[in-house]
Amino acid sequence: MRIAIDAMGGDQGPRAVVRGAAEALCAHPSLSIRLFGPQVRLEEELSSLPRRYGAVRERMSVHHAGEVIAQSARPSQALRTGGSSSLARMLDDVAAGQADAGVSAGNTGALMALSRRALGMVAGIPRPAITTAIPTRGGGRCYMIDLGANIETTAERLVDFARMADVMARHVDGLEHPRVALLNVGVEATKGPAMVREADERLRRLSSLNYIGFVEGDGLFNGDADVVVCDGFVGNIVLKSSEGLARMLVERFQTTFAAHWGSRLVTLLARPALLRIKRQLDPVRYNGASLLGLAGIVVKSHGRADAQGFAFAVSRAVQEVRRDLPSRLAQALGQSAIPSVACGPGDSGFSARSRPDDFNPER
Amino acid sequence: MRIAIDAMGGDQGPRAVVRGAAEALCAHPSLSIRLFGPQVRLEEELSSLPRRYGAVRERMSVHHAGEVIAQSARPSQALRTGGSSSLARMLDDVAAGQADAGVSAGNTGALMALSRRALGMVAGIPRPAITTAIPTRGGGRCYMIDLGANIETTAERLVDFARMADVMARHVDGLEHPRVALLNVGVEATKGPAMVREADERLRRLSSLNYIGFVEGDGLFNGDADVVVCDGFVGNIVLKSSEGLARMLVERFQTTFAAHWGSRLVTLLARPALLRIKRQLDPVRYNGASLLGLAGIVVKSHGRADAQGFAFAVSRAVQEVRRDLPSRLAQALGQSAIPSVACGPGDSGFSARSRPDDFNPER
Known part of the structure; x- marks a missing residue:
C-alpha cells in the first residue's frame, strides 16, 4: 500500500509530518510513503530523523514540489495557481494511481x-463532506458530518452526509446498523430550521438507514448515535468549541489540583492521570478527518497535529484503503464512480459542473 | 424588590423551585418572592421547608394558578390556552407591576x-433573544447570544443581539468596552454564511460597539470576547454540546482516577477536587438565561436546575432589576419602550405584528 503525503501542510512544518509518516510506517509494515514538498527541505528532514526510524527510511520517497499553498489562500486561488504545490502534486499522484490515498494537514478549503x-x-x-470520529461516553465514538466543507447547504445534502457517514461506520468501523441522527435544537418533529425538518422527512423514508431522528447537542457526546449529521457551519463550530472547552477543563483540573494539594503532590500523583486524560481528549488522538464523496481517499490531518497525531491521520487513510471506501460509497449510493470533473474558478471554487444528483430515489 | 416565580416549571418539580426561592431570599435581605402555582401544592412545599429557611418564609407569598404548561407544548398552544397557567399568571404579575421581574424553569418557547x-x-x-454567561479560560466569562430563541434569523437580528448583550455586559457586569464578536468558521471576512458576513459588515459600521470581528468555536472558551453572537440554532447546539462534553470529561476524570489509584484513594484525595470542578462547570452555577429585548425582566432557569441552581437564576434577575436592564436596553437601542403588542396565534406564535425595526441607523 502506498500513501502520498503533502509534507508542507501542518502548523508545525515538515518535521512533524515526516516524523509522523515514519511513525505510521513503523505501525504498518506493508506501507510505503511518498512525500511531496521541496526536495532539499524534505531530504534534510529525512536525514535528521531519529535513529529509531532507520529501518523505515527506505519505505519513504521524496517527490519535489516547490510551492506551498498558504493557510489563508482561498479555494479559488488554489485552483487557479496551486497546480505545482505540494498539495496538488500529492493529489495528482493519487489520481494517477501512484498512491492509494493522500494525506495533508494543509488548507482545508484548498484540499477540498x-x-x-x-x-x-x-x-x-x-462536493466532499468532512467527517471525523469524536469520543463519546462509555468509550465509544460517533462520526460527526459535516465539519465545515458545506457551510450553506440543503436538506438533500444532509441526506447525502447521512448516507456517506453510514457507509464509513459500517465498513471502516464494522458497525452493523449504525444509528444515524440529525443534530437539532429539540427532538420533536416541529423543532428546528426548515432545512433540518425536511432532511428529517427524507431520512424517515430511507429504509436503508437506521435513522433514529433528532439528537440535541448533549446527545453528541452521550453515545446516543453512531453518526450525527449537521451542516458544515454548525459542525465546524461545535467541533472547535469542544476542543476549546476540553482544553479549558484540563487546565482547570490542573489548577484545582495544584491549588488544593500543592504542586509536588500533583506532580507525583495527579499528573499521570491528567496526562492520560489529556491524551484521551486530544483531537490529535482522534486525528484524521475524511473527505467523503471523492472518488479516492483523502484524509485531512489537524493543522496543529504533532508527529504522533499525523501518524494517526495516516493510519486512518490506511484503514480506508483496506476497506476500499470509495467503492463502498459508490455501491451504497447506487452508482459507480464518476470520472474526474472540471471545476470552474468561481468564487467558491465549486461551481456546479458536476452531474445532477440523480442517485437519490426520493428526488 | 419583588420577584414573581413560576413554581411549576423545573424538571425537579416545585420543591426545588421553592427551596431555590428560599435560598435566594437568604442572599437578598430586601427581596420578597411571589410564587405562582397550585395553592395547596405550594403551601405544602412551604410548610415542608427545612427549618433554616424559617426566617425568610414570611417574604414568600403564594398566588394560585391551577394549570401548568407542559414542556412539550408549542408556543402557539401556550398562547391560545395557557392564560391561567402558573407561567402566564407569573408574567401578568410582572406586567401589572406587582413584581419587578419574573423567573421560570419551564418551557422556553412558551416563556418567550x-x-x-x-x-x-x-x-x-x-422577539426576545436568550443569553447566558459561559465560563472562559482564566476565570472570566462571556455572554453567548442567542441560545435558541431565534432559530432562523437575519443579519439585522444578529446586530440586535450584539447590541443587547453589549448592554448586558456593560451594565450588569460593569465592563467598560465589552469585546463583541461574531461566531464563525474562520476569521477572514470571506468566511461563513452570507448572513454572518452581512452582520459583520453592519457591525463594523456601528461605532458604539467594541466589535472585534469573527471568533471561531475555540474562541468561545478562550476568553477572546466578552460577547459572542450567533443564531439560536448554533447557540443552542453549542451550549448543549458543551454541557454534554463537560459531563463526559468529569466522568472520565473520575474513571481514570479510580482505575489508577483505586477507589479509596479517590474518595480521600481526588473527590473534593473533582466535586469542586464539577460545580465550577455545572451549567447550574452559571444558571439564569436572560430573555433580552422584553420591556421587562424575565430569567429562564435551566430545567434541570436544583434548588441552588434556581437561586442563581433568581439572583440573576435581582441584578438585572438593580441595573434597570430594560431601560438601559431601550436607551442604548435609541428608543423608549414600546407598549405591549398583541401576538397572533400563528405557527410559531410570533407573527410579525410588532413595530417595524426602525431603530437601526443602517437600515
Missing part, C-alpha cells in the same frame, strides 16, 4: 477543491 | 411567547 478536481466525485455527490 | 405578549418589547426588537 483540489481533491475534487483531481479525483472527481462518486454517485452524483457534488 | 407569553413574555412577549405580557410585557411587550423595547426599541423595535421583534
